[in-house]
Amino acid sequence: MLQLQVLRQDPKAVKEKLAIKHFADTGLVDEIIALDDERKRLQLESDTTQSKINAASKEIGQLMAKGEKDAAEAKKQEVAALKTALQPIADKLAATEKTQNEKLVLLPNLPSSKVPAGKTPADNIMVKESGTKPTLPAGSVPHWDLIKKYDIVDFETGAKITGSGFPLYKGKGAKLQRALIQYFLDYNTAAGYTEYLPPFMVNEATAYGTGQLPDKEGQMYHMQADNFYMIPTSEVPVTNIYRDEIVKEDSLPIKMTAYSPCFRREAGSFGKDVRGLNRVHQFEKVEIVQLVHPEKSYDVLDEMVSHVEKLLNTLELPFRILRLCGGDMSFASALTYDFEVYSAAQEKWLEVSSVSNFETFQTNRMKIRFKDANGKSQLVHSLNGSSLALPRIVACLLENNQTADGIKLPAVLHSYFGAGSISLPSLNYELY
């Protein structure tokens, strides 16, 4: 949620920035400012009346103590009249605040000056490309064939248990998940991030805090009986740890990391991109989140990008980094870098991480603040990124490293996985 004062200060600049995000309804900005003027007027009127009521009530108490019953009665009449007058003002004030807030929540975050103006993924700027695309041996196949050959992910049984898009990892496939999660968490904690294991369901207030509600309600699984939502990413519970808190300035930056499964309905996606592990309803991810001083957030964004970059390097996969254009960025982000790894058998790039600075867009909703040197409360900036989302990493590891007699794993995973490669299953293994 944007800060009102930003709209009031320079509505013209706000509209120009919204245009970069391809947000059409710029009239909303003026509407919100007009509502704010109205709100202030009503607030003043309400406060003045309330002040009179308070003063009169106090007098009644004093008159009663002195035994002047008639005078007290007269005052009571006076208060009753004031209260009658106050009621419509209070109702109107509440309605105005509600409408204003509903409209304010519709505005996306403003893009930083580094965001290119384009509209589609083709307009994203490639910042870096790293590693070389492997030349696969003859007979190489995409990961959806490899997982069957090696018997490590079973989509059919996952569909039987739950539904399509819920993979069932098996044997070495399950162990590879565990190894990757463990490795990613170790990598993050070594860089000073505190590890959390959060609840995987959240309440409404939490989902609202990070912006999943009201915007993306249809993308989350909803537990109707208890009104909980399955988390689409651990960013949601983790960022909310500090909701409604005022932290000490010297406790910044707050660096947090968490593993969680992520649940996404992916309503509306279908077609080729959903094949295999490319797009699923439940997947594993390790996330990094930082709450930082406003002046440092763009340095921290660079630091987080470099953190993920080094992690990807150790996995020995070719990848590229993109700076997203206004049209491709998320609603809440001010600047986003996407990481894509190259899937050699599919011959395409797959997104495995998205690192964003949200500035005060999330913390304004969650009221995460710190006290500055002058004793003033200021909103902190929030950032997050994946390090990393597993399924597409696994897809690329399988495809890019396939050989005639097994799948070679990068050296960094050997100790976590307990072997240097995934070998073909023995026959009796299939007969479990």
Place this chain on the structure above:
RNA sequence: GGAGAGAUGGCAGAGCGGUCUAAUGCGGCGGUCUUGAAAACCGUUGACCCAAAAGGUCCGGGGGUUCGAAUCCCUCUCUCUCCGCCA
């Protein structure tokens, strides 16, 4: 699931219809003393709305009673104790 108790400022904790502009303690900040620190003493110390003063709002959330609610009533959420069930 059953029975009971509770939710107050950063923390602990009093207040149970009008002087609550919330006692007191701890912690924090500033000062005196000190070479410096500790101790002691003195002062200070919440958030939000409003350009600011004045004023208003906030004692878990929401609603109600009353001229007046931290205090009484209803309701929701959460915490604790005991019983039951259980990984």
